[in-house]
Amino acid sequence: MEYITLGRTDMKASRIGMGAWQFDENAWGPMDYERAKSVVARAYEAGINxxxxxxxxxxxxxxxFLGRAIAELGLREHVYIATKIPGEWHRRNDVFKSVENQRRRLRVDAIDLIQLHWPSCWHNVPICETMKALEELVDRGLVRYIGVSNYPTQLLDAARSCLSKTDIVTSQNRYNLLEREADKELLGYLKRNGIVLIAWSPLAKGAVTGKYTPQSLPQFNDVRRNDPLFQPENLKAAMPLIEEVKRLAVKYNKTPAQIALNWLIRDPHIYPIPGAKSPEQAIENAGAAGWRLSDEDWASLDKVSREVAEKISYVTY
Ligand SMILES: NC(=O)c1ccc[n+]([C@@H]2O[C@H](COP(=O)([O-])OP(=O)(O)OC[C@H]3O[C@@H](n4cnc5c(N)ncnc54)[C@H](OP(=O)(O)O)[C@@H]3O)[C@@H](O)[C@H]2O)c1
Known part of the structure; x- marks a missing residue:
């Protein structure tokens, strides 16, 4: 495993992180605590921190599940934990209450990275009320760093202007070979300002691996049922990209998931957090680091990715 300093933080993070949304069985299908614990254990053994x-x-x-597994495995001093506060809880008092509950569930004194999960769309909370509450939590040592997620560039910039003692260090957004809207504006802003893009759905929820087709959709009735990417016309449009990923997988003796993640980590500002439903997937995803696609192959994959991503449509009816 390679390790990088995550932007302007002191965190020496594994080049590939891990997302734990998969521990929510209503979203991703069956998952019990013992399985979640073994995913965390194997991920850590493979270098993920x-x-x-x-x-x-x-x-x-x-x-x-994550907090309990980390505590029982004795890993707290060896790993970083990032979590998020939903957009509905952005009032000052709710931010404090949420973080209190999250510290308890995660069994930590301080959360390494707290992120605003999405903007306060319906509750009309002034952005500075939330940001100042977060800054206070940093001051009190209950949170180490602040990030946002799914904030458009202009709102992210406004959020930063509310802070006087600290700054936003990460922005978590969807970014993968099939979904690259962040290229248009956000990624440039983040790079200019030393903010890391934490890429969510870096495997396009499994779609980039080629294991799903209109005829063979995910087994469980999970989050992908209503995801536009998994509608037949989009899976069909994705085929040239999937073919290119598979071609490179054979050439490099890697798996399609490893090719898709290796494409992402070429850029030092991009930090993928693939979700794993099994210990095997966590180990496989960790194997996406420690080697490089050649410049030529990276560029060829990037070109197909740009062409195909343009053809994906989120209007499905
Ligand atoms: N901030 C946000 O709004 C937001 C939104 C979404 C996600 N996230 C975060 O980002 C993390 C990752 O995103 P995600 O879970 O949406 O999507 P993802 O990482 O792109 O895809 C994860 C899914 O892909 C499949 N998979 C994983 N490793 C694989 C491998 N090596 N080979 C083949 N298939 C593999 C698994 O499903 P199957 O085995 O069933 O195919 C897994 O559930 C989440 O866990 C969460 O922490 C954040």
Whole structure:
């Protein structure tokens, strides 16, 4: 495993992190605590030391499983934990209450990275009220770093302007070979400002691996049922990209998931957190680091990715 300093933090994170949304069985299908624990254990053995979760994943269940596993495995001093506060809880008092509950579920004194999961769309909370509450939590040592997720560039910039003692260090957004809207504006802003893009759905929820076709959709009635990417016309449009990923997998003797993640980590500003439903997937995803696609192959994959991503449509009816 390679390790990098995560942006302007002191965190020496494994080049590939791990997402723990998969510990929410309502979203991703069957998952019990013992299985979650073995995913964490094997991920750590494979070198992964950065874990992302959120309050809403299973209404606290993902945080509980992750915190318990890390505590029982004795890993707290060796890993970083990132979690998120949903957009509905951005009032000052709710931010404090949420973080209190999250620290308890995660069994930590301080959360390494707290992220605003999405903007306060419906509650009209002024952005500076939330940001100042987060800054206070940093001051009190209950949170180490602040990040946002799914914030458009302009709102992220406004959020930063509310802070006087600290800054936003990460922005968590969807970014993968099939979904690259962040290229248009956000990624440039983040690079200019030394903010890391934490890439969610870095495997396009499994779609980039080629294991799903209109004829063979995910086994469980999971989050992908209503995901536009898994509609037949989009899976069909994705085929040229999947073919290119598979061609490179054979050439490099890697798996399609490893090719898709290796494409992402070429850029030092991009940090993928693939979700794993099994210990095997966690180990496989860790194997995406420690080697490089050649410049030529990276560029060829990137070109097909740009062409195909343009053809994906989120309007499905
Ligand atoms: N901030 C946000 O709004 C937001 C939104 C979404 C996710 N996230 C975070 O980002 C993390 C990752 O995103 P994600 O879970 O949406 O999608 P993802 O990482 O792109 O895909 C994960 C899914 O892909 C499949 N998979 C994983 N490793 C694989 C491998 N090596 N080979 C083949 N298939 C593999 C698994 O499902 P199957 O085995 O069933 O195919 C797994 O559930 C989440 O866990 C969460 O922490 C954040």
């Amino acid at each position: 950065f874990f992302d979760t959120a309050a809403v994943y299973g209404r606290g269940r993902s945080e509980e």
